[in-house]
Amino acid sequence: MKKMLIASTSTLYKGDYLEYIKSELEVFFAKVDEIVFIPYARPGGISHDAYTKIAKQAFKSIGKEVIGLHRFDDPENELKQAKGVFTGGGNTFLLVSQLYKYNVISTLRELIFDGMPYFGTSAGSNITGLTMQTTNDMPIIYPPSFKTLGAIPFNINPHYLDPVSGSEHMGETRETRIKEFHTYNTIPVVGLREGSWLDVNGDQITLKGDLSARIFEQGKQPYEIETGSLIGF
Amino acid sequence: MKKMLIASTSTLYKGDYLEYIKSELEVFFAKVDEIVFIPYARPGGISHDAYTKIAKQAFKSIGKEVIGLHRFDDPENELKQAKGVFTGGGNTFLLVSQLYKYNVISTLRELIFDGMPYFGTSAGSNITGLTMQTTNDMPIIYPPSFKTLGAIPFNINPHYLDPVSGSEHMGETRETRIKEFHTYNTIPVVGLREGSWLDVNGDQITLKGDLSARIFEQGKQPYEIETGSLIGF
Incomplete structure (x- = not known):
């Protein structure tokens, strides 16, 4: 039975890294002593070692x-032994490229479907969806595919941001971008605001955190769901 | 001799479509009666016809x-007859995918290098760079390549946005994203603020409009260049 925490962000404004979700993580990883960290997304270009140190x-x-x-010569084989996995945020294009490069996507998918606890933040949450196509990141590297883990039956838009009222910037709002996504794709999208996460227990997916989430389905008006709600399409 | 106008945006806050740059366009297209419009980027998912109507x-x-x-069965052949081209904004992934699909990238490149006046806004400006990798758009479709026209020796980041001071949003700033780009790429990036454009005359590239532009080079601190300056690396 799948067990996942899919979080919008690692860090809240003025908070420390993972601080807001630590008590949740303690319960979630109760039976896990050692967590394998996937640092491939390299936020701001920091090194794998530096990033791992932060998670550690x-x-x-x-x-x-x-x-x-x-740190391992054979990441695919190493991952197979994992009792718990955490994938940190950063650049989703980079993360997905590296997951394909080291041939760990299908291994990770199998582990998750077998019930290994998986925790992701931001880019690490993005990859739990069907595709990475609702990332906010720059395409800094060309991945072999946009297909991701498909551990949930929809896509995630992390750091979901409401239109800023009174903004004079004419670039697309997040909602406009997701609308563009739905001109070519039928996959539903869950806009997860910062401080929100999805708690996945098998096929039961619950919204957690203080805020509501915004749901986008092709051909429908976007709508809100309250925290504590189950998500299903 | 290349003749291009590469604009950050089509529309300024509270302005009409192309209003702010119309007098410039009148001079730029002085010898052109008919402009071929490339509507492939479909902002917000509007139809090609609806988009063309706006440009018209x-x-x-x-x-x-x-x-x-x-509107043409053979866009590649049609494009060869063009006396001037305008590519509108929207989604860059979609635009680039369609340019490859209809096999018009190399034709467009040849026309530009032969001196046909080319005007682009937003996504239409993005594609004049070496790659589309500094777009702000969502990857709603998987293009065959991120390589674009290479009509200028750098990349464009349109709608360049300064970090919002006091923002409590923890998503990456534009500057952070471009920094991430430079962990894997050496191509310089010109952050074009809304209302700015590049005026290209052969190899001479001048920043126009009211604002300065922000320049990002790998391994250097970002810096500003004033309007009226030449851009060269």
């Missing part, structure tokens, strides 16, 4: 070891 | 005819 520090306070997947 | 209306007031490239 955050999990130390709840008594968990963290090892970076980048 | 804007150019009517300066006495120019506009025909949509989508």
